[in-house]
Amino acid sequence: MALAAAAGGARRGAVLTPESMNPAIRRVEYAVRGPIVVRATEIERELREGVPKPFTEVIRANIGDAHAMGQQPITFLRQVRARAQRGDRGQGTGTPVSVAVPSSGGGAVPVPGADEGPGAAQRRQGAGAAAVGGLRRPERGWVSPPPGRWHTVTWVSPRPSRPSPGSYSASPGLQLVREDVARYIERRDGVPASADDIFLSTGASDAIVSMLKLLVSGSGPSRTGVLIPIPQYPLYSAALAELEAVQVNYYLAEDRCWALDVAELRRALGEGRRRCSPRVLCIINPGNPTGQVQSRECIEEVIKFAYDEKLFLMADEVYQDNIYDKDSAFHSFKKVLMEMGPPYSETVELASFHSISKGYHGECGLRSGYVEVVNLNPEVKAELSKLVSVRLCPPVPGQVVLDTIVDPPKPGDPSYERFQAEKxxxxxxxxxKARLTQEMFNRTPGIHCNPVQGAMYSFPRIDLPPRALAAAKEKKQTPDMFFCMRLLEETGICVVPGSGFGQKEGTFHFRMTILPPTEKLKILLEKLSSFYTKFVQEFS
Amino acid sequence: MALAAAAGGARRGAVLTPESMNPAIRRVEYAVRGPIVVRATEIERELREGVPKPFTEVIRANIGDAHAMGQQPITFLRQVRARAQRGDRGQGTGTPVSVAVPSSGGGAVPVPGADEGPGAAQRRQGAGAAAVGGLRRPERGWVSPPPGRWHTVTWVSPRPSRPSPGSYSASPGLQLVREDVARYIERRDGVPASADDIFLSTGASDAIVSMLKLLVSGSGPSRTGVLIPIPQYPLYSAALAELEAVQVNYYLAEDRCWALDVAELRRALGEGRRRCSPRVLCIINPGNPTGQVQSRECIEEVIKFAYDEKLFLMADEVYQDNIYDKDSAFHSFKKVLMEMGPPYSETVELASFHSISKGYHGECGLRSGYVEVVNLNPEVKAELSKLVSVRLCPPVPGQVVLDTIVDPPKPGDPSYERFQAEKxxxxxxxxxKARLTQEMFNRTPGIHCNPVQGAMYSFPRIDLPPRALAAAKEKKQTPDMFFCMRLLEETGICVVPGSGFGQKEGTFHFRMTILPPTEKLKILLEKLSSFYTKFVQEFS
Incomplete structure (x- = not known):
């Protein structure tokens, strides 16, 4: 090669080409931000440039991004966040991170720019002057403010040598926040939790990938297999492709409201064992994209199955606050596992994931989440600690907001009423909107939508005529991609084809968020339904 | 296995054990947060619990974490950050994210909690009311504030459908910020840069690992080899272990101020080719842990070498603002490559990394950085776009601060003087402190410290007596780990053994940051030097 360069003749080729790159990365797919979203972005640019379209805006119903759809941030979270991050200099305490809060609580807010809302300030005062925001215990880092009309409080993180949110935190997250997460889990489940089992992360995705990294080993028929639901959230298939683990599909029962059936798990496991070594079972509850909420009985059966078949359980529970169905309730895998008692509670390994991106707050942009590990081998836990240390730490602003979410205002706190009302x-x-979506879709012949019991999405099945399938084939698109692309071009509505999540062969779906404001959602559902009807007519 | 459970007898073992876990993860090492830091954390706890020690605090000189060492945050960055993230509701504009700034600029600050500093507010007013913080162009998202003693300005991110920093950004980062990064690079280098080549990331580490992921392929002798400097920043060895790429070491010349020598690159490449397919050359400039700054001539030679030998260049340039030596200057690989002209400028593939964690600002906790790719195959670039989309987006608060850092106040701006003075x-x-460190270490016989031309660390070599080596062996520690552990136990000073970065066999070093406040650093250097002298006496 050195010779060719010296000769100055033959042009040196590139090192990194589609042919030479990591083939595992090439196999990765991520439909939620796939070709349909790329096209949506182009259309938005065309609209700005004045290209005439039969619509005036693109409605991005492709991703669970509440604020992007106009949802207002929860005031209390933003107040805490702004204050914990302010960090002005020299306001008298000499410490680098200090934030000012009004010393008079409640009522009208005297000065814009320091709006505490009716309660936040009072609450802070009430809880002993040092009780501020989401990090409340003075012995853990809040310094008592000086008196005055306005006072300065100072945030220092748990360790004296780390006085600023501009510092790295400990790699598994701030100890204080991990402890608050553990207490949150204890309140939720009524069983003990320990900060040592909590690892904060850059969103739940980061924690899910870290756990999978630990679990992947072997080659050929002993390569780790991972059971995932179909339909799934495509982070799973993408991570498995990247890590070269074997994806083993189990199908949710669409005709029974996307229920998880242990007989189907057993079938999938048998199929998987013929080509790999299945060691992990992933559950998404409440379901994404499917919106079902699992019953306690079903969870018990799944845990027994994991015990019997020696599977590591990964429970994606990021929608635990998003339950809409009156007859459904969220049961965490941890709670059910612990209540089942020995041998299950002492044996079954579980990783449960949560995030601040969803729920009632939807703080996606901060990238914060956590995993709780249960019954994890202590040496493996040490390996997990080492693994997360290589990336130094999760973003600190997200850790602060996570802390506020797991330890929100309580009844009697001055901020409680406003916080609770907003939530x-x-x-x-x-x-x-979940109810509306189901109702309006099911009014249209050919669209079949299960109840949206939880999460943030509907995943309706659509009947497509044979001529539409042929037209899609001609365009080298899956039929649902063909449908969704046409929908986008003609209405500006951006939804994700079911093929990006997986679906039973010969069935077609799309995922649509229920997040747009109610009036807009109604219009969207009407437009989508009438487009579908027109589409079917065109290809009949 | 189901039978065993049914029988209720044999206890079901764990799925995930040290033996069954991913062996590549077990091989990962990360010394900067390794055993010495674990012990430092324990000692801190012991100190809090009143365990008597010959010192009162642990000094964490192990990691480049400026704020943790007491460095004050840059006021202007914090102001912008607090405002862009505030996001109160209903302050008249009806948009979700709005922040209040005083409408009178300069001079004294009327109300604590809204301290703009002398300039920030004026600057905003002066630049046409809509000029606020780091995101300055009104057409790109800043809404003009209403008039008044205080006014409310509203931050909306570039896309109308994404009105909040609580939303996900585009996966490669906010378009606005990518454009500002491109303009920053153009000002720095005097050659064109494009936003399309900029990918924002969760710290530079994230971007480095993403690029390596693309580059790793093949198996056996065709497995990708990656040339890295020794000593290196251990993210590289950790990432290569995790990705199962082959690490190929080239040694920096300690006796010539840690210079990079192309003859040594050639030796390393030849050695690597006997066991793998070397395709990537990593450079850290300014050096970490070694603190050298590369000359323009050296960079040219490296580029020619990469051209001749068909290597992909990865340039870790996160310390580009940290140059202390009067006779040194930072030259980016991009600038030198482009100035060399064809065939180099049209052919050599380069990825250059930067971060907001270092420089004069040290905003580590926000986790923000970027990579600029040069001459990257367009299809591979599309694959990179896809890869980063799986993790949704980098943290938005960090993107906002990155924008402010790449587009800081300029001469004539009201905030300029204070900003510049702090910087x-x-x-x-x-x-x-760089000068002081070198001088004080070299006064002690047996400690040999090269000039700290740049970055944030010294990496002195220490002579250790044979009896110390024997004592270390007995403890199953490397000699430098043995020294550093004793140093920590007896003085509270936490530094990282050279073996964590790599060093020529038979030589011993440690990495220490130069970040503590000057007076504290002097005491630390004195304590460390006299501990070393005592240690040598003990083992002589």
Missing amino acids: EAVLSSLAE | EAVLSSLAE
Whole structure:
């Protein structure tokens, strides 16, 4: 090669080409931000440039991004966040990170720019002057403020040598936040939890990939197999492709409201064992994209199955606050596992994931989440600690907001009423939109939509006529991609084809968020339904 | 296995054990947060619990974490950050994210909690009311504030459908920020740069690992080999272990101030080719842990070598603002490559990395950085876009601060003087501490410290007596780990053994940051030097 360069003749080729690159990365697919979203972005640019379209805006119903759809941030979270991150200099305490809060609580807010809302300030005062925001215990880092009309409080993180949110935190996250997460889990489940089992992360995705990394080993028929639901959230298939683990599909029962059936798990496991070594069972509850909420009985059966078949359980529970169906309730895998007692509670290994991107708050942009590990081998836990240390730490602003979410204002706290009102407004609006989505879709012949019991999506099945399938084939697109692309071009509505999540062969779906404001959602559902009807007519 | 459970007898073993886990993860090492730091954390706890020690605090000189060492955050960055993230509701504009700034600029600050500093507010007003913080162009998302004593400005991110920093950004980062990064690079290098080549990331580490993921392929002798400097920043060895790429070491010349020598690159390449397919050459400039700054001539030679030998260049340039030596200057690989002209400028593939964690600002906790790719195959670039989309987006708060760092106040801007004064104070203090470190270490017989031309660390070589080596062997520690552990136990000083970075066999080093405040650093250097002298006496 050195010779060719010296000769100056033959042009030196590139090192990194589609042919020479990592083939595992080439196999990765991620439909939620796939070709349909690339095209949506182009269309938005065309609209800005004045290209005439039969619509005036693109409605991005492709991703669970609440604020992007106009949902208002929860005031209390933003107040805490702004204050914990402010970090002005020299306001008297000499410490680098200090934030000012009004010393008079409640009522009208005297100065814009320091709006505490009716309660946040009072709450802080009330809880002993040092009680501020989401990090409340003075012995853990909040310094008592000086008196005055306005006072300065200072945030220092748990360790004296780390006085600023501009510092790295400990790699598994701030100890204080891990402890608050453990207490949150204890309140939720009524069983003990320990900060040592909590690892904060850059969103739940990061934690899910870290756990999978630990679990993947072997080659050929002893390569790790991972059971995932179909339909699934495509992070799973993408991570498995990247890690070269073997994907083993189990199908949710669409005709029974996307229920998980242990007989189907058993079938999938048998199929998987013929080509790999299945060691992991992933569950998404509430379901994404499917929106079902699992019953306690079903969870018990799954745990027994994992015990019997020696599978590591990964429970994706990021939608645990998003339950809309009156007859459904969220049961965490941890709670059910612990209540089942020995041998299950002492044996079955579980990793449960949560995130601040969903729920009633939807703080996606901060990238924060966590995993709780249960019954994890201590040496493996040490390996997990080492693995997360290579990336130094999760983003600190997200850790601060996570802390506030797991330890929100309580009844009697001055901020409680406003906080609770905002939270309930979001959740009841989502419940209303879940109902509306199901109802309106099912009014249209050919669209079949299960109840949206939880999460943030509907995943309706659509009947497509044979001529549409042929037209899609001609375009080298899957039929549902063909449908969704046409929908986008003609209405500006951006939804994700079911093939990106997986679906039973010969069935076609799309995933649509229920997040747009109610009135907009109604229009969207009407437009989508009438487009579908027109589409079917065109290809009949 | 189902039978065993049914029988209720044999206890079901764990799925995930040290033996069954991913062996590649077991091989990962990361010394910067390794055993010495674990012990430092324990000692801190012991100190809090009142365990008597010959010192009162642990000094963490193990990691480049400026704020943790007491460096004050840059005021302007914090102001922008707090405002872009505030996001109160209903302050008149009806948009979800709005922040209040005083409408009178300059001079005294009327209300704590809204401290703009002398300039930030004025600057905003002066630049046409819509000029706020780091995101300055009104057409790109800043909404003009209403008039008044205080006014509310509203941050909306570039796309109308994404009105909040609580939303996901585009996966490669906000378009606006990518464009500002491109303009920063153009000002730095005097050659064109394009936003399409910029991918924002969760710290530079994230971007480095993403690029390596693309580059790793093949098996056996055709497995990708990656040339890295020794000593290196251990992210590289950790990532290569995890990705099962082959590490190929080239040694920096300690006796010539850690210079990079192309003859040594050639030797390493030849050695590597006997066991793998070397395709990537990693450079760290300014050096970590070694602190050298490469000359323009050396960079040219490296580029020619990469051209001749068909290597992909990865340039870790996160310390580009940290140059202390009067006779050194930072030259980016991009600039030198482009100035060399064809065939190099049209052919050699380069990825250059930067971060907001270092420089004069040290905003580590936000986790933000970027990679610029040069001459990357367009299809591979599309694969990179896909890969980063699986993790959704880098943290948005960090993107906002990155934008402010690449587009800081300019001469004539109201905030310029304070900003510039703070920046220069940090950098001149670091230069003073770099000089001090070298001088004080070299006064001690047996400690040999090269000039700290740049970055944030010294990496002195220490002579260790044979009896110390024997004592270390008995403890199953490397000699430098043995020294550093004793140093920690007896003085509270936490530094990282050279073996964590790699060093020529038979030589021993440690890495120490130059970040503690000057007076504290002097005491630390004195304590460390006299501990070393005592240690040598003990084992002589």
